Amino acid sequence: MTDPNRITLYYSPQSRATGTRVLLEELGAPYDLHVLNMKAGEQRQGAYLAINPLGKVPAIRHGDALVTEQVAITIYLGDLFPQAGLTPALDDPLRGPYLRWIAYYGASFEPALIDKFMQREPAPITQSPYADYDTMLGALEAQLSKGPYLLGERMTAADVLWGVAFSWTMMFGIVPKKDVFVRYAERMTSRPAFQRINAADDEMAAQHAAAAVG
Structure with missing residues (x-):
């Protein structure tokens, strides 16, 4: 059975999407990566422009909701996983x-x-x-x-x-x-969380660079 809370993160290493992936780790959120090789220009191809016409990452999909813009994604994810304690509630002075x-x-x-x-x-x-x-x-x-x-x-x-x-x-x-x-x-x-993602990004970026050269 598919987890209704599972997030798809449209991602490229060493980009603004890195912060979103770190946040997902901090929240303990279940997620999958849809990786784009930006060195190969995949973010400018039609399939991804249908997700975000600006051709930028991050973007996330959660059920029927598609969210772009890093600020909106941060707020959305924090509210989606309140049990992680990283989001002040609506009635919190903070x-x-x-x-x-x-x-x-x-x-x-x-x-x-x-x-x-x-x-x-x-x-x-x-x-x-x-x-x-x-x-x-x-x-x-x-x-x-x-x-x-x-x-x-x-x-x-x-x-x-x-x-x-x-x-x-x-x-x-x-x-x-x-x-x-x-x-x-x-x-x-x-x-x-940052240390894990930073190491994973280094490895993924190296693979993308090699693929672009090849």
Whole structure:
């Protein structure tokens, strides 16, 4: 009998989908991978564009529900497996801040990072979705300094999203290696779930690279 809670994760190694897979592991969620070789351009082929017209991962399917966008996926999965304790309930005072900082990732952090990476001038502060880069990052630094997690003493699904994000962006030099960011990223990436997926990603990425060359 098929498990109605089983998730299909549309996936490529060493991409934004890595954080979603780590979250699934942290939640103890049953899932299957639908792997796309992005080096071979599989994410731009018709079969996957029918899943996500933007040709991006992650995406998940759960029963009849198809969910794209990393922020939406994080919220959806956390709520789907409340027994894991990584999601504040609707009547929990932390629910609002939890949603705030997950949304902040997609609405402010990502646009700021892309402008920074592309060395583009941001929009005027009154039109910019993130004010300016230093202000955007300063708000995160202030929040994380209350630590050890984004919402203080309690780890949530938001920390999986942000921990992986800080690890990658500091590695590529887009986010400065400030002590508070480094400690936070290390706290999250030292967890067994991240370690398992990181090792699996390395192996899968090497296979994809070899297949693309071949």
